[in-house]
Amino acid sequence: MSRVWSLARPYAFDVLVVIAAVESAVEVALRRDSPEAPQTSPWFAAPALAVVPLLLLGRRRFSFGAPAAVWVLAATLSLVDGRLVTFTASVFLAGFVAAYLLGNLSDPVQARLGLAIVLAGAAIVVYNDPTHDPGEFVFTPLLFAIGWLAGFALRERAERADAAELRATLAEREREAAARVAVAEERTRIARELHDIVAHAVGVMVLQVGAVRHNLSGARPEDRNALEDVEHTGRTALVEMRRLLSAMREDGEDLALKQGLDNLEPLFEQVGRAGLPVRLHVEGEPEPLPRALDFTSYRIVQEGLTNALKHAHASQAHVTVRYGPDELGIEV
Numbered sequence: 001m002s003r004v005w006s007l008a009r010p011y012a013f014d015v016l017v018v019i020a021a022v023e024s025a026v027e028v029a030l031r032r033d034s035p036e037a038p039q040t041s042p043w044f045a046a047p048a049l050a051v052v053p054l055l056l057l058g059r060r061r062f063s064f065g066a067p068a069a070v071w072v073l074a075a076t077l078s079l080v081d082g083r084l085v086t087f088t089a090s091v092f093l094a095g096f097v098a099a100y101l102l103g104n105l106s107d108p109v110q111a112r113l114g115l116a117i118v119l120a121g122a123a124i125v126v127y128n129d130p131t132h133d134p135g136e137f138v139f140t141p142l143l144f145a146i147g148w149l150a151g152f153a154l155r156e157r158a159e160r161a162d163a164a165e166l167r168a169t170l171a172e173r174e175r176e177a178a179a180r181v182a183v184a185e186e187r188t189r190i191a192r193e194l195h196d197i198v199a200h201a202v203g204v205m206v207l208q209v210g211a212v213r214h215n216l217s218g219a220r221p222e223d224r225n226a227l228e229d230v231e232h233t234g235r236t237a238l239v240e241m242r243r244l245l246s247a248m249r250e251d252g253e254d255l256a257l258k259q260g261l262d263n264l265e266p267l268f269e270q271v272g273r274a275g276l277p278v279r280l281h282v283e284g285e286p287e288p289l290p291r292a293l294d295f296t297s298y299r300i301v302q303e304g305l306t307n308a309l310k311h312a313h314a315s316q317a318h319v320t321v322r323y324g325p326d327e328l329g330i331e332v
């Protein structure tokens with residue numbers, strides 16, 4: 001049962017929209033003799049009113065166009081018959097949902113334009129209603145403006161939550177990067193000390209064994225062979241130790257400094273998913289940077305975008321990287 005509900009849940013609102021459309025058509029047909037009924041033919045009024053909520057089915061593909069079309073169509077139908085739009089509760093609910101969806105848009109320009117459409121549409125519907133009173137010119141648009149404000153407030157809350165999640169993710173990555181750098185530095189220090197102390201000591205031992213073997217001219221063959229084996233084993237261990245220490249240094253540096261200015265796209269995509277699109281502008285000819293400087297530059301961009309999410313409340317971020325002959329400039 002839970003599996004069926006999880007599959008049907010994304011379409012629950014669509015089912016309610018269809019029910020509202022059917023209810024509007026049936027109500028017009030059954031109450032056509034009511035004094036408040038529209039003056040137009042039920043053959044026109046029923047399908048016309050059903051279309052108003054059905055427009056909300058296109059909200060996924062047309063996030064702005066679908067809810068805006070609800071209000072444009074409602075205002076147009078009120079010009080045909082002033083009682084047509086105000087006759088059913090389903091059309092009222094469709095208008096309220098459309099106002100909410102317009103307020104919930106991520107694009108602030110579209111959201112504000114949607115508010116203007118809602119207020120203008122509500123005023124037109126009230127004006128064409130033959131039974132309206134002057135107070136409805138204020139009350140009705142204000143009522144739908146509340147729906148728009150609800151959508152706007154929830155969008156702001158969702159964006160703040162996404163920004164907080166991104167900041168937490170970036171902070172976690174920052175801690176991980178700092179830990180990787182610390183581990184890499186410790187590995188490099190250990191490798192350097194091993195090379196300076198152990199490798200040097202083993203090298204001296206190998207040289208001494210070789211010198212003893214050459215000086216023992218009167219030694220038994222088995223003693224000379226034993227010393228030769230010791231010398232050979234020591235030289236082999238010395239080569240392997242140097243190879244291992246070199247690998248420790250290289251792996252530590254690669255682990256600590258793998259992030260750089262040539263790997264900004266994943267960071268931009270993550271920030272964009274939090275509601276802040278990022279555009280990159282590069283000035284000058286990009287050149288290979290020292291690994292430490294490349295890593296530090298990446299962290300500067302990362303910190304700048306985090307601060308923009310936290311404090312700027314901007315609709316878009318711009319990152320400029322300037323390559324100069326003897327300098328590197330970064331602007332967020």
